[in-house]
Amino acid sequence: MSFDQDTQPAGNKSPEQRLAKMGLTLPPVPSAVGAYEPWVRVGNIIYTSGQLPWIDGDLKYTGKMGAELSLQDGYEAFRLSALNGIAQLKSAVGELSRIKRIVRVEGTAHTTADFTEQPAALNGASDLINDVFGANGRHTRMIYSDPAMCLNCATLVVLWAEVAD
Amino acid sequence: MSFDQDTQPAGNKSPEQRLAKMGLTLPPVPSAVGAYEPWVRVGNIIYTSGQLPWIDGDLKYTGKMGAELSLQDGYEAFRLSALNGIAQLKSAVGELSRIKRIVRVEGTAHTTADFTEQPAALNGASDLINDVFGANGRHTRMIYSDPAMCLNCATLVVLWAEVAD
Amino acid sequence: MSFDQDTQPAGNKSPEQRLAKMGLTLPPVPSAVGAYEPWVRVGNIIYTSGQLPWIDGDLKYTGKMGAELSLQDGYEAFRLSALNGIAQLKSAVGELSRIKRIVRVEGTAHTTADFTEQPAALNGASDLINDVFGANGRHTRMIYSDPAMCLNCATLVVLWAEVAD
Numbered sequence: 183m184s185f186d187q188d189t190q191p192a193g194n195k196s197p198e199q200r201l202a203k204m205g206l207t208l209p210p211v212p213s214a215v216g217a218y219e220p221w222v223r224v225g226n227i228i229y230t231s232g233q234l235p236w237i238d239g240d241l242k243y244t245g246k247m248g249a250e251l252s253l254q255d256g257y258e259a260f261r262l263s264a265l266n267g268i269a270q271l272k273s274a275v276g277e278l279s280r281i282k283r284i285v286r287v288e289g290t291a292h293t294t295a296d297f298t299e300q301p302a303a304l305n306g307a308s309d310l311i312n313d314v315f316g317a318n319g320r321h322t323r324m325i326y327s328d329p330a331m332c333l334n335c336a337t338l339v340v341l342w343a344e345v346a347d
Numbered sequence: 348m349s350f351d352q353d354t355q356p357a358g359n360k361s362p363e364q365r366l367a368k369m370g371l372t373l374p375p376v377p378s379a380v381g382a383y384e385p386w387v388r389v390g391n392i393i394y395t396s397g398q399l400p401w402i403d404g405d406l407k408y409t410g411k412m413g414a415e416l417s418l419q420d421g422y423e424a425f426r427l428s429a430l431n432g433i434a435q436l437k438s439a440v441g442e443l444s445r446i447k448r449i450v451r452v453e454g455t456a457h458t459t460a461d462f463t464e465q466p467a468a469l470n471g472a473s474d475l476i477n478d479v480f481g482a483n484g485r486h487t488r489m490i491y492s493d494p495a496m497c498l499n500c501a502t503l504v505v506l507w508a509e510v511a512d
Numbered sequence: 513m514s515f516d517q518d519t520q521p522a523g524n525k526s527p528e529q530r531l532a533k534m535g536l537t538l539p540p541v542p543s544a545v546g547a548y549e550p551w552v553r554v555g556n557i558i559y560t561s562g563q564l565p566w567i568d569g570d571l572k573y574t575g576k577m578g579a580e581l582s583l584q585d586g587y588e589a590f591r592l593s594a595l596n597g598i599a600q601l602k603s604a605v606g607e608l609s610r611i612k613r614i615v616r617v618e619g620t621a622h623t624t625a626d627f628t629e630q631p632a633a634l635n636g637a638s639d640l641i642n643d644v645f646g647a648n649g650r651h652t653r654m655i656y657s658d659p660a661m662c663l664n665c666a667t668l669v670v671l672w673a674e675v676a677d
């Protein structure tokens with residue numbers, strides 16, 4: 183686990199300020215690709231649906247890690263899926279500082295049958311979340327690998343977030 | 348998201364009445380296929396185990412979408428898996444009107460390596476849930492694609508439901 | 513579902529005593545393989561991250577069920593992944609008797625495309641949990657099958673546990 187020195191003590195910057203400092207803009211929240219909701223809140227927990235690596239209405243990363251996509255591509259795809267997930271959380275809570283904890287990151291990697299570097303790829307999501315939320319971003323995670331994925335996307339990410347309320 | 352006009356304002360019909368109106372009968376609750384429980388309640392949330400497309404003791408849909416199963420077969424298999432999940436929820440709560448919200452649908456599709464229409468297939472589960480529960484059925488979801496599945500089944504569905512009290 | 517006669521009425525033995533009676537020692541808690549946490553507690557629920565079949569710093573089971581791994585190997589791999597999960601829970605709660613319920617077991621099996629005995633393999637995790645926790649171990653579960661897995665591991669297990677507090 184590597185946190186920036188200044189995020190360790192929770193920092194003074196808001197998640198939005200950290201995104202801005204990293205030069206990142208939250209994408210407009212994508213619609214659900216089907217008869218479901220992009221997020222649901224139950225009690226103090228918000229669960230998102232699976233987030234694809236969308237940017238400006240385009241699916242930026244398609245294909246499989248181990249074939250047309252390198253590990254670095256997979257890392258970037260997971261990072262972009264997670265950025266879309268953070269955009270969904272912001273649409274749910276307004277200010278990201280209301281998020282007390284990122285509880286879990288679920289990541290599905292589109293891979294060939296001999297790809298074994300899923301953890302390093304999923305760090306694309308984990309590193310972004312740690313950088314944006316600091317200590318509040320310290321999450322569990324589960325990795326899935328699928329040989330086929332919706333719209334041929336490279337990655338799917340679900341975020342679970344506890345809200346301070 | 349398309350809801351029937353009359354379910355939009357929560358409707359006056361119970362989920363059981365809506366099932367009847369659709370000509371659907373809940374199957375007898377299948378036993379778990381292993382050393383586990385079909386559902387567990389924690390606080391106000393009920394989680395089911397993975398539900399297969401059982402009907403009258405037969406696994407109605409086996410094989411892979413993209414090969415022996417069409418997209419329409421996959422849609423029907425997800426619908427039947429979800430119907431089994433609703434039967435488990437009813438066994439847990441008695442009256443389905445006690446369900447305040449379907450929180451999440453987890454769907455695993457048995458697919459070939461080049462199948463990309465998972466969202467349209469999983470709509471078989473989502474559409475049924477929306478039709479049966481109306482606004483209370485508005486859920487998040489996560490799709491998984493597996494190249495191999497237990498008993499060669501076509502679909503697995505897990506439901507998470509929030510109970511009113 | 514088969515419980516030992518003496519675990520049925522909750523028993524007088526603690527989970528740690530049952531482990532000892534079975535000749536099992538909890539492994540040292542493995543570090544997370546990436547930028548995440550091995551477990552997180554939210555309210556009364558502890559969620560672990562995905563647990564691999566580690567023993568003494570070695571990944572004991574690698575490869576695919578249906579190829580180099582038999583069903584029995586898969587059973588043992590799931591058992592060992594679950595033992596690592598129980599070690600994580602103990603690091604979270606101190607005494608395992610504080611666990612009121614194992615809510616869910618998520619198991620991913622590394623398989624060939626024609627393997628169909630996932631439920632029997634995942635019983636390696638379920639049987640251990642039932643033996644260690646007795647009635648408190650009665651859980652739901654979800655099985656995933658992946659054609660590729662991190663570090664070529666045979667199994668991944670996530671545990672959700674409700675704490676008595």
Ligand SMILES: [Ca+2]
Pocket residue numbers: 326327328329491492493494656657658659
């Ligand atoms: Ca999979």
